[in-house]
Amino acid sequence: MNRLLKTQLAAQFGDIDSVPNSIQQLIETVSKCYDEYERQIEALESANHQLSESKKIADEEAGRRETHLTSSQKISQVGSWEVAIHPTDMALNALYWSDETYNILGYDPKTTDISNEKFFERVHPDDAAIINNAIQNTLATGAPYDVEHRLLLPGNIEKTVRERGDIIKDAAGKPIRIIGTIENITNRKKAKQELIKANEELTRLFENIHEVYFSVDMETYALLQMSRTCERLYGYSVNDFAANSNLWYEVVLPEDKPNIDKNYPVMRAGKPFTQEYRIQHKDGSIRWLESKITPTLDETGKLIRIDGVSSDISERKEAELALALSEHRFRSLIVNSSDVITVIGEDSTYLFASDAIYRVTGFTPEELIGTSSKGHVHPDDIPAIDAGRLGAINNPNGTTVVQYRRLKKDGSYVWVEGTGHSMLHDPSINGIVINFRDITERKAQEEAIQASNEELIKSNKELDRFVYSVSHDLRAPLASMMGIISLIQTECADKNVLGDIALLKNSASKLDTFIQDILDYSRNSRSKLHIKPVNFGELLHEVKNNLKHMDTDSAVNIKIDVVADTAFYSDPSRLSIVFNNLISNAVRYYNPKVTEPYVSVRVDIQKTNAIIIVKDNGIGIEKEHQEKIFDMFYRVSKKSVGSGLGLYIVKETIEKLNGIIKMESEPEQGTQFTIIIPNLINVEKSTM
């Protein structure tokens, strides 16, 4: 400041020395004053600065306190609040809720205005009285209150809170406000309830437990403690055991006492041990017990105390015994069975073989175990057993059966049938179980059956040929006879001779029919079906023509009616046999009393069947005979001229064609046969 003024004056006066002294002194004074002024301002600014700094620190402190308060309320779930008490009527008016109070009551601080009503909206309706009473009491007595009550928040959320409140008084001692806290103790409450529940369960568990815990002072043999469950296990009470320190030993079955005695040195040595023995319950029943005992020795090695637990193991013991028994039973089954049981691993190595293997193969189980099973199978059968083993592995629920030849110790082979079942998934076996048995005898029988079957087929064929030759040789001379008879009939005029000749011809033709029947029967029963398209019209006319040689032909009218919309396949030669028999029967047994004897054959061909109806107005069949007419060699009466084979052959032939035949007949009215034959169009040329 001083220099600045001096510079200004120098510029004014040309030189500082030209400035009058008085001015110079004044300047000095002004400068000094100014400097003092500046110094004071600086001091003031500095003080001001210090003041604002300390205010900032104070603000920060207040903020921190606020934060801590809010956070700690939040963490501890304790909210705080304040209500004003009206000076005259003592009515309460909410003044302040901390954030946590809002939170506990389920309100948003930003959108909710506090009021007593808002508070009571959240109080569980049943618990409002608790608070009201507490506050009234506090107002009356001035003592703080501390209550627990429930809240009921929207969404049916129930909370339990603990509220504490205290009265604030003014200088005159008049209550002006209540300040209080609200603490969310829902979880704590819940935990407490769970703890109570767990305790109850534990108590129940102890009451229901089957084990008996006990401790004995081994210096005085005094029972230190024993759980009450001993009553269930032994039938004796804790007092009984306390009164008689040897009671536990007295109830042990005499034969099991040595089991206990032998553990005495172990106990004395301080080593824990377990013993199993039977006792007699007070009710007389026998129980299996297991006792686990832990002895305690003092520093000198002297036994001072035992602690133990005894449990009833009767059920387990019985199951064990049953298991041992059944195992014994199975073992003896395996040992004595004629079936051999083997177990092989996935790599075909023998893991087990039952003793029976010696009987079948001459090898002992010891000789086999560890070796490959393939070495014991005929080389030609290895593919079969390989396939069988893979089959068993791939289908663990099924069994595979393989017949193969198994090596005997003498080098020969024995036929066996093995049944394999994979137990690879069962860790107790971890192999393929194969049981096999000697089937040499069965195999021999099978081969014998096979051989006799082949023999039978051969002799059947021979028989077939024989029937043909014989029938041919029998029919040939008959045919010659008939030929000669026909010649005589055309050339002779003598009525007596013609009469005799007619009888002769009748006999010859009867014999011929009989031979033909036998031939037909043989043909039907032995030969296969020859399936071809069937032309019923042609076939029936052929049959009709063949019947012309019969003597009665003149009288009976043979009517044929075929309705064929579709092709029909069957065995024509067999159908021919059927028609021949049925029509010739109708012709043979026509009714002489009717004026127009007839037999009508109606064939209705459909896609799946042919329905054939052969109907006549002949003499019919008596009811009593109807059941039997299809029987072999059954003849209705002496009037019957046939062999008794005709209808039997018809029935057999229709059965061979997979068809059915039904007969209805009324004596003196006629007979109707209904036949249904399947259309074998889809099995054409195949054989049946």
Place this chain on the structure above:
Amino acid sequence: MYKKVIVIDDNEIDLYIAKRVMAKYSFAEEVVTFSSAIDALEYIQTSYKNGATIPELIMLDINMPEMTGFQFLEKYGALPTDIINNCSIIMLSTSIHPDELKLADNSPHIQKFIGKPISGDALVKLLAERQTD
């Protein structure tokens, strides 16, 4: 009426009947019978060589010793076509085994089967069929 018919059958009575019936129904101008298929075959071959009349119809039994009807057919198939084309064969039989029926089906020479004994009806029918052909 046929000009020449041959009947081959080892049964002499059947041959006799055939001859009688054929004569009665004026079936053929000439009927030659053989009890041996071998002889019949030889006869046909010789007739052909000598330019004699060739049979128009052969009636052939199946069951014969030495040469059966089917064996005859095999040899017959090897004969000159002049003969085969102008001649029909009818098989005679009392009972036919299905195997034989199959053989007959496979043979191109067989015209039909007729049952023995040869009856007048059968001959009349054959003549009628020939007319319509």
